[in-house]
Structure formats: structure tokens, C-alpha cells
Amino acid sequence: MIELPDCDDQMTQVTDLSGRIFTGIAEKESADYCFHEYGRDEEAIKVCHYVIYISDIREIRLLPELKIIRASETWQQAGAYYVRIQAMAKKHHIPLRAEFDEHDGPDTKYIVVTDHDFPIATARMYPIDEQSMMIGRVVVLPEYRHQGIGTMVVNACEEWAEDLYYLKTVVESRDNKVEFYEELGYEATGETVDGETFRCIRMEKSL
The missing domain is CATH 2.30.30 (SH3 type barrels.)
Known part of the structure; x- marks a missing residue:
């Protein structure tokens, strides 16, 4: 043992x-x-x-070299953008105008995970009402997937939302990621969201 x-x-x-x-x-x-x-x-x-x-x-x-950052500096937010461009925009041929939308604003909050100070994963958060925080753009670089990093990112978002006194987190999950979010405690609301690139299912979790 x-x-x-x-x-x-x-x-x-x-x-x-x-x-x-x-x-x-x-x-x-x-x-x-x-x-x-x-x-x-x-x-x-x-x-x-x-x-x-x-x-x-x-x-x-x-893994002392692995760090979770609540991005507040410009260089930290740049790490979030880098991961999204590398792992999503380039792979799925998403125009930058579509990848970076109206929810990437001054009040948006970003989680960034770094390995030896190099950005490897990210997510963004923004409030949708007084009690609910939307978690989106959860992205992990391909070489770091299947290592529990995505779960860690979502968990970090939930903890931050709790610290800000939100009672619920919401995600819009791609069809093939619903099981991942269900395992983290999210439940589908039955609402389908058709985005420009992916068909998504709205899911919620009480904190």
C-alpha cells in the first residue's frame, strides 16, 4: 500500500x-x-x-510548478487568451471575433493555470444575475488533457464564485461534454443553446 x-x-x-x-x-x-x-x-x-x-x-x-491564478493583471489575462487561441480558435477555425465576444470585458473574471509559469488552461466567469455566475470558455491545451486539469479549473471557478457570494454556477456545455459536467454535480435544465460553432446544453449547479 x-x-x-x-x-x-x-x-x-x-x-x-x-x-x-x-x-x-x-x-x-x-x-x-x-x-x-x-x-x-x-x-x-x-x-x-x-x-x-x-x-x-x-x-x-x-506538482509545485503547477499554479492556479485568479487573473488580475494584463499579462495573466493574456495567458487566458493564448490558451483559447491555441486550443480552440486555431483547432476549430473559430474567428477571433467569435471567440472573444461581448462577455470578454473589463468585469470578466479569468482563471489561468500555469505550468512553470506557462499558461496551460483557462476559464472565464461573468455574472448573469445577482445569484448566478456563468462559467465558460473552459479550455485545456491538448498535451495537458486527461490529467484532471479541466476539473481543477471548473472547481477553481466555483470556489471563486462562492467567495463572491454567488449561489449558483451555470455552464453551457457542448453535447459531448455533458457527462463531464454531470460528474461535477451539474444538472441539465433542458434548454438548448445554438451557438455559432457548437450546440450547447445549459446546465446548473447550486454552490
Whole structure:
């Protein structure tokens, strides 16, 4: 059985026995706590709302070079734009005028993930009413996908929305990403949004 490192409040990547990868700020949970909360008497690591028990872990890596930024400076926002241009606009032949729309304004909030200070993932947020925050343009560079980065980005957006006292987050998910958001606790409202590039499903989550 693997030994849990001292990873509390540190950027950590956990691979379970099935090969699934979870990335984010880790919390170690004692066997007593897990038994009380989840009914399983075993140590665990919690990453982005996921609880991974020690007997289910294949590998744990600390990733101090990976950082989540709430972009406030121009250079940080430029990182968000870079990821979107590289991973979305170029790949899907989306004109810049369509990729950067009226919601990319002075009041828009951006999450940027960097690896060795190089931008690798992003998302944007903007309020749609007094209680709801829209999360959109969730993008991860291709070489960093399937490593739990997208989940980490959405989780970072939700935490920021909570810090700003919003009660709900909303996404407009592409058809092929609905399952991803359902796993994160989102529910489809039944409303379909036809964009210029993708057909999307509106989904919501209470914080």
C-alpha cells in the first residue's frame, strides 16, 4: 500500500488503480474522519471534491510548478487568451471575433493555470444575475488533457464564485461534454443553446 506524502494544501496529482488522474490542491483525510463521513475506515486524499482512498492509489506526485491564478493583471489575462487561441480558435477555425465576444470585458473574471509559469488552461466567469455566475470558455491545451486539469479549473471557478457570494454556477456545455459536467454535480435544465460553432446544453449547479 502506498504511503501518503505530506501533501496538505499542496498541488498534487493522484493516479488511481484504474488509471484515472486527479489534479488539484490536496487535503489529507484521516481514517477516523473517513469512517465518520463516508463509512470507510481508511486514509484518503481529497482532490477537487473527489475522495481517493489510499488502497485505490497507484501514484501520488507533488506538482509545485503547477499554479492556479485568479487573473488580475494584463499579462495573466493574456495567458487566458493564448490558451483559447491555441486550443480552440486555431483547432476549430473559430474567428477571433467569435471567440472573444461581448462577455470578454473589463468585469470578466479569468482563471489561468500555469505550468512553470506557462499558461496551460483557462476559464472565464461573468455574472448573469445577482445569484448566478456563468462559467465558460473552459479550455485545456491538448498535451495537458486527461490529467484532471479541466476539473481543477471548473472547481477553481466555483470556489471563486462562492467567495463572491454567488449561489449558483451555470455552464453551457457542448453535447459531448455533458457527462463531464454531470460528474461535477451539474444538472441539465433542458434548454438548448445554438451557438455559432457548437450546440450547447445549459446546465446548473447550486454552490
